[in-house]
Amino acid sequence: MDDHQHGKDDRADAGDRGDDTDGVLAEVGPRLRRIRKERGATLAGLSEATGISVSTLSRLESGLRRPSLELLLPIARAHQVPLDELVGAPPVGDPRVRAKPVVMGGRTHWPLTRQPGGLQAYKVLQPQGREEPDPRTHEGYEWLYVLSGRLRLVLGEHDVILGPGEAAEFDTRVPHWFGSTGEGPAEFLSLFGPQGERMHVRARPKRK
Structure with missing residues (x-):
């Protein structure tokens, strides 16, 4: 396989990874809204607990704001959940059986x-x-x-x-x-x- 073909394959792999990342990020907003409602919290209450503005939280939940660690970490602490529960990351290398809620x-x-x-x-x-x-x-x-x-x-x-x-x-x-x-x-x-x-x-x- 020549270098030109290698370049195309690398770009294709990068594109696939980008699609996967975009898909994960697109699911963060609905997951944030679901977790907040399960806990009976309001946007105003979550804003007070995290220091994040109501408008930013609303844009996060609607998918209009890209999630970042600076935003997700205080939200995870406020909800008392692990960060991977907010982003929906699958457990890797964990042999334990995880009970479904x-x-x-x-x-x-x-x-x-x-x-x-x-x-x-x-x-x-x-x-x-x-x-x-x-x-x-x-x-x-x-x-x-x-x-x-x-x-x-x-x-x-x-x-x-x-x-x-x-x-x-x-x-x-x-x-x-x-x-x-x-x-x-x-x-x-x-x-x-x-x-x-x-x-x-x-x-x-x-x-x-």
């Missing part, structure tokens, strides 16, 4: 267990929003642990706010409801035993 009742659930039956574990994102408590009952036992944000829990006659590092456990046959405090999104872990299975703590430190 499931949206139920406005919340996004990431399953952390794969075996059927027994205790089920989830990481849950509760979006910001104004909600009216609607306590319900069902069989089972649940344990909640707040990772970030604040979560409102209505349990029987109790109405409490859980913050980061706080946990609650309860029999789900007691009327209960949990949701947004209206102050922002919250992330928490949920362990649920559909047949009343409970989490057992061992090697608990002795009280002094």
